[in-house]
Amino acid sequence: xxxxxxxxKGEAAQAASPASPPAGRAARSxxxxxxxxxxxxxxxxxxxxxxxxxxxxxxxxxxxxxxxxVWLSFTNWNGYSQTYxxxxxxxxxxxxxxxxxxxxxxxxxxxxxxxxxxxNVLGLAFALLxxxxxxxxxxxxxxxxLPVMIAPLIxxxxxxxxxxxxxxxxxxxxxxFGVAPIDWMxxxxxxxxxxxxxxxxxxxxVAMVIYLAGxxxxxxxxxxxxxxxxxxxxxxxxxxxxxxxxxxxxxxxMINLIGGLKLFDVIMALAGGGYSTASLSTxxxxxxxxxxxxxxxxxxxxxxxxxxxxxxxxxxxxxxRKEVAI
Amino acid sequence: xxxxxxxxxxxxxxxxxxxxxxxxxxxxxGKDVTLTFSTNVVGEQATALEQAIKAFTTETGIKVDFSxxxxxxxxxxxxxxxxxxxxxxxxxxxxxxxxxxxxLAPVNDQPFFSKIADQIKPVITAENGDVYVxxxxxxIAGLVYNIDVLESAGVxxxxxxxxxxxxxxxxxxxxxxxxPLHMGGKDSWPIGQYGDWVGPSYFITDDASNQxxxxxxxxFDEATWQRVGGMMADWVQAGFFNEDALTAxxxxxxxxxxxxxxxxGFYGNSFIVDARATNPDAKLGMxxxxxxxxxxxxxxxxxxxxxxGVWKDSPRKDAAFKLLNFLAKDENVQAxxxxxxxxxxxxxxxxxxxxxxxxIDKYSAVRTFPYFDREYLPSGMWxxxxxxxxxxLAQKPDAVQQAxxxxxxxxxxxx
Numbered sequence: 001x002x003x004x005x006x007x008x009k010g011e012a013a014q015a016a017s018p019a020s021p022p023a024g025r026a027a028r029s030x031x032x033x034x035x036x037x038x039x040x041x042x043x044x045x046x047x048x049x050x051x052x053x054x055x056x057x058x059x060x061x062x063x064x065x066x067x068x069x070v071w072l073s074f075t076n077w078n079g080y081s082q083t084y085x086x087x088x089x090x091x092x093x094x095x096x097x098x099x100x101x102x103x104x105x106x107x108x109x110x111x112x113x114x115x116x117x118x119x120n121v122l123g124l125a126f127a128l129l130x131x132x133x134x135x136x137x138x139x140x141x142x143x144x145x146l147p148v149m150i151a152p153l154i155x156x157x158x159x160x161x162x163x164x165x166x167x168x169x170x171x172x173x174x175x176x177f178g179v180a181p182i183d184w185m186x187x188x189x190x191x192x193x194x195x196x197x198x199x200x201x202x203x204x205x206v207a208m209v210i211y212l213a214g215x216x217x218x219x220x221x222x223x224x225x226x227x228x229x230x231x232x233x234x235x236x237x238x239x240x241x242x243x244x245x246x247x248x249x250x251x252x253x254m255i256n257l258i259g260g261l262k263l264f265d266v267i268m269a270l271a272g273g274g275y276s277t278a279s280l281s282t283x284x285x286x287x288x289x290x291x292x293x294x295x296x297x298x299x300x301x302x303x304x305x306x307x308x309x310x311x312x313x314x315x316x317x318x319x320x321r322k323e324v325a326i
Numbered sequence: 327x328x329x330x331x332x333x334x335x336x337x338x339x340x341x342x343x344x345x346x347x348x349x350x351x352x353x354x355x356g357k358d359v360t361l362t363f364s365t366n367v368v369g370e371q372a373t374a375l376e377q378a379i380k381a382f383t384t385e386t387g388i389k390v391d392f393s394x395x396x397x398x399x400x401x402x403x404x405x406x407x408x409x410x411x412x413x414x415x416x417x418x419x420x421x422x423x424x425x426x427x428x429x430l431a432p433v434n435d436q437p438f439f440s441k442i443a444d445q446i447k448p449v450i451t452a453e454n455g456d457v458y459v460x461x462x463x464x465x466i467a468g469l470v471y472n473i474d475v476l477e478s479a480g481v482x483x484x485x486x487x488x489x490x491x492x493x494x495x496x497x498x499x500x501x502x503x504x505x506p507l508h509m510g511g512k513d514s515w516p517i518g519q520y521g522d523w524v525g526p527s528y529f530i531t532d533d534a535s536n537q538x539x540x541x542x543x544x545x546f547d548e549a550t551w552q553r554v555g556g557m558m559a560d561w562v563q564a565g566f567f568n569e570d571a572l573t574a575x576x577x578x579x580x581x582x583x584x585x586x587x588x589x590x591g592f593y594g595n596s597f598i599v600d601a602r603a604t605n606p607d608a609k610l611g612m613x614x615x616x617x618x619x620x621x622x623x624x625x626x627x628x629x630x631x632x633x634x635g636v637w638k639d640s641p642r643k644d645a646a647f648k649l650l651n652f653l654a655k656d657e658n659v660q661a662x663x664x665x666x667x668x669x670x671x672x673x674x675x676x677x678x679x680x681x682x683x684x685x686i687d688k689y690s691a692v693r694t695f696p697y698f699d700r701e702y703l704p705s706g707m708w709x710x711x712x713x714x715x716x717x718x719l720a721q722k723p724d725a726v727q728q729a730x731x732x733x734x735x736x737x738x739x740x741x
Contacts (some may be wrong), residue, residue: 027400078706080407082428118713166578185512185573186720272512274572276715289401290514292706 021097035318066305073299079294091299100275104283107192108304112261112311113200118200118251119256123207128237130208131215141212145205156269158200163270188276193298194276199266203259207252214248215241218290243322257315261308280304331493338522341363344634350737359645362388362413366399366667369631370599375632378658385652388645390415412637414646420630422459422667423452430458430635431643438654441672449696450630459633460654461671463663464472466686466694467594467627469523470601473609475504475589483613483722487624489527489557492616496566499589507561508588509571509719517715518699523592523615525698526552532622539575543703546737548730553618558718571719584608599667612685614692628694632666704740707733 073091077084089103095101130141147155162169163184171181185191222240231239264281271277281298288297339639342422365375372394379390393413395402400419406412407429418426433439434457442450442457446464453459471483472707479499496506505739528550529537537547567571568588570575577600582588584601585608591597592683598610614624636646652658656675663677670677695701699708714729718738722728 080404082410165573181569183570183573186570271573272514272575274512274514275713276720289404290706290709290711290712291736292488294402 006256007158016226037227039046066096069298069301070192072295073302075295075298077298078292079288079297082290084295087295088168092303093297094296095303100283101280103188103275104278104280105307107277108261108263108279110192111196111263111267112257114193114255115199115203115260115263116194116256119204119207120252122200122204123252124211124245125206126208127215128241131212137313141208144208145203148205152199153267153269155198155202156166156266159194159266160270163194185271185277191277195267197262198270198310199260199263202266203256207256210243210248210252210255219242245318246323250316250323253315253319254312256310258308261304261311278309327442336385345696347547354721359642360651360735361389361642361645362393363414363415363649364393364395364399364413365417365632366394366396366401366419367417368394369603369667371596371632371662374662375653378653378662379649380735381578382649382652383656386645390649390671410639412640412643414640415634415636415649416628418459418635419635420633420697422450422464422630422635423508424700425504425705426635427452427456427458429637429639431619431638431640431647432456432458433460433635433650434459436647437651437718438672441654441674443669443671443673445694446630446671447629449628450633450721454609459630459635460650461630462632462659463654463666463668463677464632464671464697465627465668466695467595467629468612468614468685469593470583470591470593470597471611471613472583472586473611474590475502475586477498478502479589481589486616488620488622489524489616489618491563493564494556494562494628495615496589497564499679500564500566504586505582505588506566507581508574508582509570509591510576511572511716511719514709514716516576516579516711517719518712519592520715521554521557521647522698522713524557525551525697526555526627527615527618527622527626530695530698530702531617531693532619535619538702544612544738544741546734548734550734551730554725555714555718555729558715559721559726562719562721564569567719572716583610594627595667595679596631597666598682612682612689614689624692626689626692626694629669629697629700632662633671669704704737706740707736710736 021147074086074088075084076087076090130137150158160322165171165181165183165186168184170184174181184194190204218241219294223236223242226236226240261279262281263279265278267273267277267282268285273282275283276288278286281304284297284300285303287300288294351470356488361687363370363379367375376392379392380425383389403416407426410429412429417574419429422430429551434455439457442461445466447457449464450459450461476483476495476499479495479502483496486495496501499506503669509520525573529541529547530558537550540547562571568582577590579593580597580600581604583591583597584605591601595612601608601610614626616624631703634650636643636650653662654672656672659670659672660677661673663675664679666677667679667682668677669679679686699711703711705725710733714725714732717725
């Protein structure tokens, strides 16, 4: 494989420098320059050609739907008719006033921030524990990562058998102690907390793996130096581990945050997509297909897109500032 | 050389794609065609449909790609309608006229047309006289009840002619320690069933005083809906629903009535079939839906159920109509209608639905009305009924008033 750009750029620059050879050689080098320039252009063109499939796919599956979504958000389309009419900013005005959007917005923040916080704290704790050598370490890592392999919908249905009122595992346990059954998912805030915990349980393994990789990339010399200076394990964690883990924290937080803010499957499986536990994603689904208000659902989708983008950008910016160079 | 090889590969790919397309076009005799068939029905009914379709393939050689996605069917069909790319043959789950008529080919010229049962024909006929589906069965729905539970509570179903008397019966049943009504609110749609079952008695069924014309002309009376929602709120307050009405699912509704843990279900006769999947010995019956006022009489709901149509733009329309006519054979209609627990949709075919037929015969003189949401509400109102009913079940403050106002506003927006 040809490693092209830097070396040949250097040659081209040399050929064009004022300390050029006399006329005969200049004519020859001019010919070379043109050939090189043509070669450079062709190489760039062929390199750019490799981007084309990705650009085409991105355009078809991301850019076009986004533009189409923005367009539809200004219409009254019902989601399946061949006709619709423009209704200006009515959908956006409606979403500002809609109490279901307010509930879904708050729930989305809880799902996003709650899951991110829990997944990262627990993921880091597991990583710190499982970074030590002990018997059963691999089994423990596997066990914590295992739920990631299950589809979120399946995870939700499995957990439904724990929390349901009749014959649910939790109520059966309570019943064994003579405690009356509880309808765990009946109240909005409690149901939202349960969904957050289930999402955390499922994806804490992702954070753990990222932190394990981060911990293993920290050079041992920093700990040795800190030990020689008499730093306690807590001070080593505070002043060596944490700062060095910031790139891993950035990755884990961004993955968990975006996943949490887009939460859908677990909510549908556990709560069926009702308004009291709705996230913006489930609300969009219900509004689009159930209420047949695709234009309005698009407006909610655009608002959600902007919200996730703003939160992610803010988190990314904050965490990038905390990163330290080794 | 490389270019030559690449060119050859590309040409081969293009040719193979072209060949694929050519293979799946209707060749006239129906051979080498693969039809797509989608249905909303699941369980026993889907199995019966699939068996009939397999027999069609055996007889004609026409392959059929059968799909029964269940709960997501309606969403899937809306997406397909938006793309104007529908299955060759599909079931219309009660919406052959109101939603799918623009996408279906009329069947008025098909051999089975003259056999369509008189009761179902008006329901599936458009204003211009076109019929778009083969009705395999027909829905004659009332309230499903557990015979043993009602006997224990001393309730005579034929005396439950009004909602007031029905409420008294619910109290008597509750006194025996049985949950009178089991609601699978997690699935949302069972809540909408309440609106579809109770709504007509307040808006439609009373010949002396009703709002049929008003609804058809775009006026929705929120005060009347407050009476519908108010009755549900009263029942919630009285503890007539199961404790987990918001978080239980439809399957638990069927299980509860089958096991004698609940008394009534606001469902069609397929509910009896589903309940008996849990307990085959369950003694279940069907009764007419009570009236709202003493001057009115109980009624039944009549509607389209398993009805099959052909996409009007299907490139395999000939083969699709062959399938439709195959499904219209007496033995196929009989098998599928029996599996659904409903009377057949074609004259001269008697489905094997056991004791359910007893009730249909018993109440054959009772007036029938179409499904409330399909006939009198604009498309998209079903979810509004489910959502507002859910708020009433959750006993949210002012839920009844809010439900009525929301229904009115949405009716106006979607009309």
